[in-house]
Structure formats: structure tokens, C-alpha cells
Amino acid sequence: MFMETDIKILAHDINNQMMVIKMVVNELIKELFSPNASKKSAVQLSRKLEASISKVTTICKEAMEGEEVSEVHLGECIQKALTYCENYPVETEFIKQRDPVKEISASSFERLLINLFKNSIEASADKIMVELRENFLLVKDNGGGLSPEQLLAFKGGDFSSTKDLGHGLGLKSLYDFCQRVNWTAEISNFDYLHERKKKGLKIQISF
Numbered sequence: 001m002f003m004e005t006d007i008k009i010l011a012h013d014i015n016n017q018m019m020v021i022k023m024v025v026n027e028l029i030k031e032l033f034s035p036n037a038s039k040k041s042a043v044q045l046s047r048k049l050e051a052s053i054s055k056v057t058t059i060c061k062e063a064m065e066g067e068e069v070s071e072v073h074l075g076e077c078i079q080k081a082l083t084y085c086e087n088y089p090v091e092t093e094f095i096k097q098r099d100p101v102k103e104i105s106a107s108s109f110e111r112l113l114i115n116l117f118k119n120s121i122e123a124s125a126d127k128i129m130v131e132l133r134e135n136f137l138l139v140k141d142n143g144g145g146l147s148p149e150q151l152l153a154f155k156g157g158d159f160s161s162t163k164d165l166g167h168g169l170g171l172k173s174l175y176d177f178c179q180r181v182n183w184t185a186e187i188s189n190f191d192y193l194h195e196r197k198k199k200g201l202k203i204q205i206s207f
Contacts, residue, residue, distance in 0.1 A: 145189035
């Protein structure tokens, strides 16, 4: 049975993809009616639109039938999730030291990452860095970080104090995902890439 928070996270995931679909549709319309319309660009946008619609279908299917678990290359999932950031004025960097394979739901992992990226964007971050190693994944941004009280609340499983900043459901989905797959997550603030005037949030997911 769905709990209220599960329904909110489901709606949140669908809304993320619907926002992407809306932006892609607007881009596609502009391209089609442009005097310098490019068939190649239109095809690329159409494929992007198809991929986003497919993700919504997968989200709904898994909500009804349960997650589809398989051996997944984490690096591939990260690269797919990072395409979400292409719709926003944010610089991304992906450092892949290793590409571990884990038995998880690829779509759930991608949605988790998208939620984290969305958190960063909503916190006014303009830089997001992702680093993948053999036993852990780092996600860093320069969006200002969280207060000590909010960091403490996350450790205690309380996400209500972070929702005003847009972090609530994203961190809740992180917590729930790690619980399901027996991973761990640690969150801390730091100076983003030695930019002392720009604080950021660092999330380490260990597996």
C-alpha cells in the first residue's frame, strides 16, 4: 500500500519528467516553425521527447507492478540522468574512475539522481560534479548547502525541515532508495572546489 510520502515522491518524479517534456515540446515547436528549421535538430528533439515520455511510462509501470531489478552499469545511469541538467543553466562534470555493476532498478536509480540534480538547481547551484568510484558515488554542487540542523535532521530520517528549500522529497527518495538496496548515504557541506565564498552540498553514496 502506498504511503502519503510514496505518493508525493511518485508525483515528484512524474512532475520532473513532465517539466522536461514541456521544455522539449516548446523547443521542438520553435524549431519546426523556424525559417532556418533543421531536420537533424527536429529529429534529435523528437528522440529526446520520446525518451522522456518513455520514462513517465516506466515510472507508472513500476508503481503498479514493482521495480524491475537487473545488473546495471552505474556510469551509464549517471550519464542518462545528467541529460536532465541540459535543460537548465548549470555546468556539469562527470568523473568516472570506475564503472561498477550493481543489481538494482536502473530507472529508480536514474530518478534518484535526477531528484538530487533538481535539488541542486532549485538551490541556485550553477555547478554540479559527479564522481564515480568502485565503492561509492559523490555528488557535489555549489548551491549553498544545508544548515547544521537540516544535516542533523537527515541523519535522523526527518525530511520536513529541508522541504522549504526543495530538498525534502529529493533527500527522502535518497534515504528510501539506500534503505531498499542496502547502500548508505552521507551528506555534508563543503567549499565547492576551493571557492570559499561559495558553499556547496556533498552527497556520498556508498555501495
